[in-house]
Amino acid sequence: MSLFDPEELAAPAPAAPSGPLVRVRLLVAYDGRGFHGFAPNRPVRTVAGVLTEALEKWLGHPVVLTCAGRTDRGVHAWGQVVHFDTSVVDVDCEALRRSLIKMLGPAVVVRSAEVVDSSFDARRTAVGRRYRYTVLNRPVPDPFLAGLAWHVEEPLDVRAMQLACDPLIGEHDFSAFCRRPPVEGASMTRRVRRAEWVELGDGLLRFDIEASAFCHQMVRSLVGTLVAVGRGKKRAGDMAWILRSGDRQLAAQPAPPDGLVLWEVLYP
Amino acid sequence: MSLFDPEELAAPAPAAPSGPLVRVRLLVAYDGRGFHGFAPNRPVRTVAGVLTEALEKWLGHPVVLTCAGRTDRGVHAWGQVVHFDTSVVDVDCEALRRSLIKMLGPAVVVRSAEVVDSSFDARRTAVGRRYRYTVLNRPVPDPFLAGLAWHVEEPLDVRAMQLACDPLIGEHDFSAFCRRPPVEGASMTRRVRRAEWVELGDGLLRFDIEASAFCHQMVRSLVGTLVAVGRGKKRAGDMAWILRSGDRQLAAQPAPPDGLVLWEVLYP
Numbered sequence: 388m389s390l391f392d393p394e395e396l397a398a399p400a401p402a403a404p405s406g407p408l409v410r411v412r413l414l415v416a417y418d419g420r421g422f423h424g425f426a427p428n429r430p431v432r433t434v435a436g437v438l439t440e441a442l443e444k445w446l447g448h449p450v451v452l453t454c455a456g457r458t459d460r461g462v463h464a465w466g467q468v469v470h471f472d473t474s475v476v477d478v479d480c481e482a483l484r485r486s487l488i489k490m491l492g493p494a495v496v497v498r499s500a501e502v503v504d505s506s507f508d509a510r511r512t513a514v515g516r517r518y519r520y521t522v523l524n525r526p527v528p529d530p531f532l533a534g535l536a537w538h539v540e541e542p543l544d545v546r547a548m549q550l551a552c553d554p555l556i557g558e559h560d561f562s563a564f565c566r567r568p569p570v571e572g573a574s575m576t577r578r579v580r581r582a583e584w585v586e587l588g589d590g591l592l593r594f595d596i597e598a599s600a601f602c603h604q605m606v607r608s609l610v611g612t613l614v615a616v617g618r619g620k621k622r623a624g625d626m627a628w629i630l631r632s633g634d635r636q637l638a639a640q641p642a643p644p645d646g647l648v649l650w651e652v653l654y655p
Numbered sequence: 656m657s658l659f660d661p662e663e664l665a666a667p668a669p670a671a672p673s674g675p676l677v678r679v680r681l682l683v684a685y686d687g688r689g690f691h692g693f694a695p696n697r698p699v700r701t702v703a704g705v706l707t708e709a710l711e712k713w714l715g716h717p718v719v720l721t722c723a724g725r726t727d728r729g730v731h732a733w734g735q736v737v738h739f740d741t742s743v744v745d746v747d748c749e750a751l752r753r754s755l756i757k758m759l760g761p762a763v764v765v766r767s768a769e770v771v772d773s774s775f776d777a778r779r780t781a782v783g784r785r786y787r788y789t790v791l792n793r794p795v796p797d798p799f800l801a802g803l804a805w806h807v808e809e810p811l812d813v814r815a816m817q818l819a820c821d822p823l824i825g826e827h828d829f830s831a832f833c834r835r836p837p838v839e840g841a842s843m844t845r846r847v848r849r850a851e852w853v854e855l856g857d858g859l860l861r862f863d864i865e866a867s868a869f870c871h872q873m874v875r876s877l878v879g880t881l882v883a884v885g886r887g888k889k890r891a892g893d894m895a896w897i898l899r900s901g902d903r904q905l906a907a908q909p910a911p912p913d914g915l916v917l918w919e920v921l922y923p
Contacts, residue, residue: 416797416799417798418798418799418801463799488795488796492796492798492801493796493801493802494798494801495798496795496796496797496798499795527756527764527766527767528756528761528764529684529764530684530686530760530761530762530763530764531684531686531731531803533686533761533762534761535799
């Protein structure tokens with residue numbers, strides 16, 4: 388249990404609907420601009436808010452969504468996974484998917500919809516999450532990447548940024564790179580399996596990170612600190628002791644949400 | 656003269672400012688979403704409108720912009736070229752570029768600014784324009800390409816679309832693919848040097864076209880008809896006689912503006 392996001396575990400369990408139910412899993416991509424994050428938060432516009440509303444309209448009954456990873460305001464997803472239960476036992480998933488694309492497009496795209504076993508839980512059975520963060524590292528910005536990448540003008544030392552990733556691999560307490568969890572005493576231990584910078588050319592840098600789960604703002608906090616290393620404000624060797632310190636004051640400011648995408652959720 | 660856009664020639668000549676003047680050339684990229692096209696058109700928001708306002712604020716005198724190609728509402732540019740004259744004879748182009756990026760970002764990015772000889776004219780000395788049009792050809796759309804590509808669900812026959820490009824190469828009257836010009840009797844003859852579809856993978860198709868100049872909506876009209884060929888609604892062999900007919904009714908509806916980018920302007 389300690390490997391899962393305490394924020395996620397703290398969320399109220401979905402109200403149990405009665406009668407025969409079918410569980411549906413959706414794979415959802417969204418452009419986070421224009422949304423106050425994923426989680427429902429009335430009266431502001433959230434991804435879960437518009438998705439729930441569309442599902443309820445289509446199915447004709449209240450829907451409680453469970454998601455794999457709640458993204459913050461302005462953060463995007465390519466592979467968000469959600470599940471919900473419906474009493475429409477003969478639900479036509481392909482028709483549902485097409486209707487949702489029409490109702491929610493173009494900012495939210497349901498990439499697939501399928502009936503799954505009731506043991507599937509988008510949040511609790513996920514064994515890993517992959518995030519991508521894009522940095523545009525060149526003097527001149529790109530209007531087509533506004534809101535989709537962090538524009539950093541000064542040249543970054545990508546080799547140092549990659550070196551600084553080494554101490555992240557493995558199981559660690561990531562308190563230094565997380566916002567305080569809402570649950571008192573919740574574990575901040577996460578297992579990072581991969582953390583890698585990829586140079587795509589033309590100044591585009593992509594950070595790929597995979598972990599069992601993530602604490603709140605963990606990727607943005609890591610990217611902020613790694614970019615500080617790339618800028619020469621911190622050394623690659625600093626990463627290990629910042630991590631060990633558990634002190635959020637030693638990490639750099641979190642990177643902006645623009646460049647962050649929940650890329651993929653992994654299940655057994 | 657016949658090779659240039661009659662719309663462009665019909666525009667009023669810039670008012671001649673007095674005193675010693677310096678001509679400045681800007682290379683401008685913009686995301687066309689949120690703009691009613693390039694050309695000034697008060698009270699609506701246009702790229703030339705916001706650029707002129709920013710330049711006048713920075714330079715402290717009225718500015719008349721001349722551009723290489725006026726793009727329509729929702730059409731983008733990576734390499735739009737504009738020029739203007741200023742009485743600030745010692746203008747610091749790099750400071751100007753940086754200020755414009757701050758004032759106009761993130762949707763409009765001035766990629767470069769330089770003083771040029773007064774014989775340079777962004778519109779009249781251009782010898783070619785390159786446009787790119789992006790089609791996303793797969794069942795599921797992509798939220799990050801909304802407004803930047805035309806989503807076409809049904810599989811397209813790209814080979815037929817490429818074959819249909821052959822008759823476009825060379826000097827032709829493109830009346831069948833153009834909106835009526837505002838100047839009576841203006842020539843619709845243009846020289847197309849290149850017209851090519853490139854498959855980028857994952858259903859992404861890019862159409863690259865280079866010509867001396869373009870008539871109004873010519874690229875969108877060509878793409879609309881080429882996609883009709885790809886859908887099997889028209890045959891590749893139809894392209895030659897639609898072109899010869901000069902009849903706009905025989906071409907397909909213009910493709911949406913979303914996928915279109917003024918990519919580059921060529922000078923001697």
